[in-house]
Amino acid sequence: MSYFDNKVPPKREDRLSAVIAHQDSICGLARKGKGGKSCLIDDGERGFTQGTICLLLPALAMLNSLPDNVVLLHSALGCGSCTHSQNANVRMGSNARRGKAQDGIWLSTALDETDVISGGEDKLERAIIEADRRYRPASITIVAGCVPGIIGDDIDGVAQRLQPQVSAKLLPVHCEGFKTKIWATAYDAVYHTIGRNLLEEKGVTEHTPQDELEVLREQERLARTVNLMNVSSMGRVDEQELERLLVSLGLEVNVFPVFAHPDSFVKATRAALSISTCPTHDDYFLGYLEERFNVPSIIKHMPIGIENTSLWLRDVAARFGFEEQAERLIAAEEAELKEALEEFRPLFHGKKVFVSAGEFRALATARLLQEIGLEVVGIRSFHHDHFAEVEYEKLAREAKTDYVVDIANVQPFEEANLLNRLKPDLFLGHANGNMTASKLGIPTHVIYNTGLAYIGYRGVYELARRLHRQLSNPAYNRNLAENLRLPYSDAWYQAEPFSYLNTRGRSVNE
Amino acid sequence: MSENFVERARYLCSLGGAAATVTALPGGIPILHSASGCAGNFAWTQNGGSGLQVGGYCGGLTVPSSNVQETEVVFGGEDRLREQITSTLKVIDGGLYVVLTGCVPEVIGDDIFAVVNDFREEGVPIIGAVTGGFRGDSYWGYDLVLQALVKDYLDKGLAKVKGRVNLWGVVPYMDPFWRGNLEGARHLLELLGLEVNSFFTPADTLEGIREAGAAELNIVLSDLYGQGAAALFQEKHGTPFVTTSLPIGVSASETFLRQVGAALELDPELVQNVIAREKRHYYQILEPLTDCYIDLDLQRYAVVVGDANYAVALTRFLADDLGWLPVLTVVTDRIHENGQPALAARVEQLASGFSTNLVFESDASQVLGHLNQVWPRAAGQKYYNAFSPAFVVGSSLEREFALQIGAPHLSVSFPVANRAVLDRGYTGFRGGLRLAEDVFGQIVANR
CATH class of the missing domain: 3.40.50.1980 (Nitrogenase molybdenum iron protein domain)
Incomplete structure (x- = not known):
């Protein structure tokens, strides 16, 4: 039986043994990977924790991007207010793709004390009907937060009951935050509803072919059409870079699923290949596309950095027998890029950098930073699973000396302690995760922002260019450090950075 | 206003308001007793709505949080909270620690005061507030924190x-x-x-x-x-x-x-x-604006959209100070009927003698409909008294509406995604001058 036959997708701690609390080093992790045991790392527990995000946030980042979709949060009032910042991405993204900045539409059933006691299904039913009539959307994504998860509201049952009464496609999405520690489960939650509800052909889509030539042409086109997976970790500028590379190999690109119209999702089932840009994002769905629709997939390297972009491209080319073309393209691209990077290298030389982000993003970006001449001295990645092994190996191979890897769902107190010891010259962190390094006076750059370029060869150059700019005048952060302090006690800076990882968290099954 | 949902709510939950309020207190440290995602949700929200201000001394993703999981849902979260407070006191320097509850611990029935009081007895400067998200919006969360201070922090019996x-x-x-x-x-x-x-x-x-x-x-x-x-x-x-x-x-x-x-x-x-x-x-400061105010014809019809504080205060400013014509005032809080007359009274008898139409509506998509009721659309007649020139003072959610009616727009009320705000303020005599600068600045931006 497929996971997709169940109402709720599995959480990643169960499906992938993903962990969020672990202390290690890059060489240690690479060794475990080689022995095939890194999936056996036990997850730890911290005795002190700071607030993070839950799966609801990345899920909403995807759902709000879908044109003609209304997001209906079934939860207490505040869940999903994060959309106020994600809406900037929706506006910018729709402007870049359709020439018009458009706000997302998100609603909340705003469960109150009465609903908590008597259940919220009736309210949800009325909300769905009113949303369908008011906005006339193609789809309504019904997103459950924590409260319905505890009081036992059945959003799938409600969707099933109401579907005949409304014109929008109803898509239940499970984002009960307390149920999983691994917020990457968000991608599975969204893909789960896409897989269950949007991939089957509806109505008459088999148009009668005009003549055999047209049939052949269509078959030929589909035979070189690839799904390029983007769950919103790439802006349009990054999509364009990958499209450029794929098109120059002779492929057609279907970017999926962000900013794709829900009615067009079915296209993904007809492609010749699905290409992931990040194993953290896509494995759950690509497995399903293979199993259910025979669409093969590649999910290995993230096209961030020179080596990784070339590896990613080679894998794709090999599937179509385009190896020679790919080698020519790669050689030309790499030569051009390396020459262009020379301008920045002197300033980067000998500088130490600490990297923090989601599992794959952090690791792939660290490799990029090595390539442009920086020395990686520490990585904090938001979770660990076996997909990361290949990246640990690449990084360990190039490391001058071994360095710390902190597996933590943000937890800036550990980072503050580590940065205070390591004193890097540069820090790259995820959105809303750069304040700690900034206040310590470290030049800081955001590792993910959909308005900026990070991906492919272009991304290497643009990131290098921005880092060069940051390092050329880090006065803003230096001023902060001279005049502000982080809230951590002196005792904490003197304590071991992993003091609050319990013994279970430190032990590793080797 | 829908009875069944809130569209693009212009507030967080009470926990979100409470956490922001504690962060804003001098030396205030919020300790969330909640699911892990609440803090991130608040940080993201501030990023998009608070004029580019996120957190402070201890806000954003720095806030201590018990991050309750399924284990706590099954067995209760009080032990986890106790552990979290103990470790917070070691790791985080603060003047006042405030435990704030989210939905999950409240639904499962955790008693935070039993835990908090043990620490209080040891002399720790700590209080608690019950702020689960289903209790109300972020404005109410602010009120709940003030109430907790009044009840458990302020010295009692002081002479006035x-x-x-x-x-x-x-x-x-x-x-x-x-x-x-x-x-x-x-x-x-x-x-x-x-x-x-x-x-x-x-x-x-x-x-x-x-x-x-x-x-x-x-x-x-x-x-x-x-x-x-x-x-x-x-x-x-x-x-x-x-x-x-x-x-x-x-x-x-x-x-x-x-x-x-x-x-x-x-x-x-x-x-x-x-x-x-x-x-x-x-x-004396306003005086030299007069030539341009008249020559550029800067008087405007206006629509004001804002929270309970701003909607009425901005309407009064536009009508009584600038001599504008605010014909529609939209209060975006979901206010119980008992609370509505007090706000209506604020704009009923303006000194200018101009009167607006006040509606209570939380949903941005419905503002145009309200305007159409107040100001009938053109019906193909040759001479039409148009709603023009107009101006929209609201939140950044009113940008689409302003585009629809062809009016310039200024974001003042939450969410303010498209302005950087540090210590700019509109209160007082000086504040009025700031606001005048900002609205006129928008009108002449392409001059």
Whole structure:
């Protein structure tokens, strides 16, 4: 039986043994990977924790991007207010793709004390009907937060009951935050509803072919059409870079699923290949596309950095027998890029950098930073699973000396302690995760922002260019450090950075 | 307004408001007893709505949080909270720790006060507030934190000190201009010679807040926000309170000073002298705008969309100070019917004699429909009294509406995604000048 036959997708701690609390080093992790045991790392527990995000946030980042979709949060009032910042991405993204900045539409059933006691299904039913009539959307994504998860509201049952009464496609999405520690489960939650509800052909889509030539042409086109997976970790500028590379190999690109119209999702089932840009994002769905629709997939390297972009491209080319073309393209691209990077290298030389982000993003970006001449001295990645092994190996191979890897769902107190010891010259962190390094006076750059370029060869150059700019005048952060302090006690800076990882968290099954 | 959902809610939950409020207190450390995602949700929200302000000394993703999981849902979360408080006291330096509950621990029935009181008995400066998201919006969360301070933090039985007042009603981060607005109102009160405790400005201290019970009057700059705390304050500390509107601009500041003067029985001549001097300054500064105001024809019809504080205060400013024609005022809070008349009264009898149409509507997509009811659309006639030239003062969610009616727009009320706000404020005489600069600036931006 497929996971997709169940109402709720599995959480990643169960499906992938993903962990969020672990202390290690890059060489240690690479060794475990080689022995095939890194999936056996036990997850730890911290005795002190700071607030993070839950799966609801990345899920909403995807759902709000879908044109003609209304997001209906079934939860207490505040869940999903994060959309106020994600809406900037929706506006910018729709402007870049359709020439018009458009706000997302998100609603909340705003469960109150009465609903908590008597259940919220009736309210949800009325909300769905009113949303369908008011906005006339193609789809309504019904997103459950924590409260319905505890009081036992059945959003799938409600969707099933109401579907005949409304014109929008109803898509239940499970984002009960307390149920999983691994917020990457968000991608599975969204893909789960896409897989269950949007991939089957509806109505008459088999148009009668005009003549055999047209049939052949269509078959030929589909035979070189690839799904390029983007769950919103790439802006349009990054999509364009990958499209450029794929098109120059002779492929057609279907970017999926962000900013794709829900009615067009079915296209993904007809492609010749699905290409992931990040194993953290896509494995759950690509497995399903293979199993259910025979669409093969590649999910290995993230096209961030020179080596990784070339590896990613080679894998794709090999599937179509385009190896020679790919080698020519790669050689030309790499030569051009390396020459262009020379301008920045002197300033980067000998500088130490600490990297923090989601599992794959952090690791792939660290490799990029090595390539442009920086020395990686520490990585904090938001979770660990076996997909990361290949990246640990690449990084360990190039490391001058071994360095710390902190597996933590943000937890800036550990980072503050580590940065205070390591004193890097540069820090790259995820959105809303750069304040700690900034206040310590470290030049800081955001590792993910959909308005900026990070991906492919272009991304290497643009990131290098921005880092060069940051390092050329880090006065803003230096001023902060001279005049502000982080809230951590002196005792904490003197304590071991992993003091609050319990013994279970430190032990590793080797 | 829909009975069944809130569209693009312009607020967080009560936990979100409470966490922001504690972060804004001097040395305030929120300890969330909640699921892990709540803090991130608040940080993201502030990023998109609070004029580019996220967190502070201990906000954003820095806030300690128990991050309850399924284990706690099954077995209860009080032990986890105790562990979290113990470790927080070791890791985080703060002046006042405030435990705030989210939905999950409340639904499962955790008793945070049982835990918090153990620490209080050991002399730890810690209090708790029950702020689960299903209890209300972020404005109410602000009120709940003030109530917790009033109940469990302020010294009791202090003698009243003449001329000392507390000031609240402006909600940190929910009002992106909170710092400037508190400073502006504080400045007005200081002109009267009062000693002001405003809780959230750099001039405030925890010592001052502890002694807030010595105030002879509480001044609440809001018909809604902080009202619960003001009533509780009166009950616990015997300090009465006055409710005023947010004093934006010259007319409202004058009313504000007179109202406070009367409540404190200040010498009317002192109050009159202050008003006269400030108005003289105000008009001296406004004076050179006049040529362009007239020559560029800068009078506008207006639609005002904002929270309970802003909607009425901005309407009054536009009508009474600028001589504009605000024909539609949309209050975006979901206000119980009992609370609506007080707000309606704020715009019923404006000094200019102009009157707006007040509606209560939370959903941005419905504003155009309300305008169409107030101002009939053209029906193909040759001569049509159009709603033009117009201006929209609202939140960044009103950008699409402003485009639809072809009007320039200024974001003032939450969410303010498209402006950077640090300590700009619109309260007081000076604040009125700032707001005039900002609205006229939008009109002439392409000049």
